[in-house]
Amino acid sequence: MTEQDFIPELYSKSLESGSISWESPSNIALVKYWGKKENQMPQNPSISFTLDNCKTITTLDFVKKKNEEDGFSFDVYLDGEKKEDFKPKIETFFKRIEVYVPFLKDYHFVIETSNTFPHSSGIASSASGMSALAMCLMSIEKQLNSKMDGDYLNKKASFLARLGSGSACRSIEGDLIVWGYHNDIEGSSDLFGVKYPYEVHENFKNYQDTILLVDKGEKQVSSTVGHNLMHHHPFASQRFAQANENLTKLIQIFKSGDVYAFIEIVESEALTLHAMMMTSLPYFILMKPNTLEIINKIWEFRQDTGLPVSFTLDAGANVHVLYPEKDAKPILEFIKNELVAYCQNGHYICDKIGFGAKQL
Structure with a gap:
């Protein structure tokens, strides 16, 4: 079209x-x-x-x-x-x-x-x-x-x-x-x-997303400004190629249900997004100290338990904690016990995959 x-x-x-x-x-x-x-x-x-x-x-x-x-x-x-x-x-x-x-x-x-x-x-x-x-x-x-x-x-x-x-x-x-x-x-x-x-494997159906509100204030940099910084970015062309490659890799991952390969791509994508902002002119650091604390805690918990919990980030400090529905109980316990302390006023949102807009 x-x-x-x-x-x-x-x-x-x-x-x-x-x-x-x-x-x-x-x-x-x-x-x-x-x-x-x-x-x-x-x-x-x-x-x-x-x-x-x-x-x-x-x-x-x-x-x-x-x-x-x-x-x-x-x-x-x-x-x-x-x-x-x-x-x-x-x-x-x-x-x-x-x-x-x-x-x-x-x-x-x-x-x-x-x-x-x-x-x-x-x-x-x-x-x-x-x-x-x-x-x-x-x-x-x-x-x-x-x-x-x-x-x-x-x-x-x-x-x-x-x-x-x-x-x-x-x-x-x-x-x-x-x-x-x-x-x-x-x-x-x-x-x-x-x-x-x-094809999408059962592992990725009804995926959970618990959003940890590290910083509920106005965004430090608007999306429009951030996107425009890519016009003269020294790493822009490599980044665009990387995104295409990662999407190709996800086709097989979604089919096979390999949650650990999924984690590798999703976390790498989140960190690359922030790396692009840190290496633009002007440059921005949109993570907060508590964002990094949460990421490190997730890595430690995943290593200790083998549970497929991961994170992603948008252009801000809040952390989206992603995990399959079948592992929700122990991961939610971990989130409440270990991660909520890093949220502003202890605020977080439990969400999951949805199916789009609805007329009311």
């Missing part, structure tokens, strides 16, 4: 007003995307677990505008509080998608949103937020064009979400989503996320 496939023809129906609600989850990348080209295209492919409990709930109310005023008209609320500081990001998003969603200027929108996790804390709130908003917009388009099928709706929602936040395109569906063209993955595309199309 190309971008042209997402430009609609004339709509067969019209709508005066309405209200639509969707919830959409965050996701955690196993092979990381870091660095993007123009139009929110990824420099390398990525693959992620869709989460279940960490999600954004968005209600979109819309009323047809009475006058012919040009421009977008909308208000944004987070947890019932009007958020003027969210408006520029949504305005940018609307400008990027207007050609694909031509009804945007016909309505006044009220966007009411809430997260089940702390905003801007290194859990991808932009991924869940933009994907939920994209699904609301696609629900309106489906009402204007009743012939649209579900597969096209999901692809276009992923395509739109990507234009708001790159990783948001991986939140529309689940449980394993690939974004970015890869030679060995049929149907993969830079334009939208696709469900991982090959």
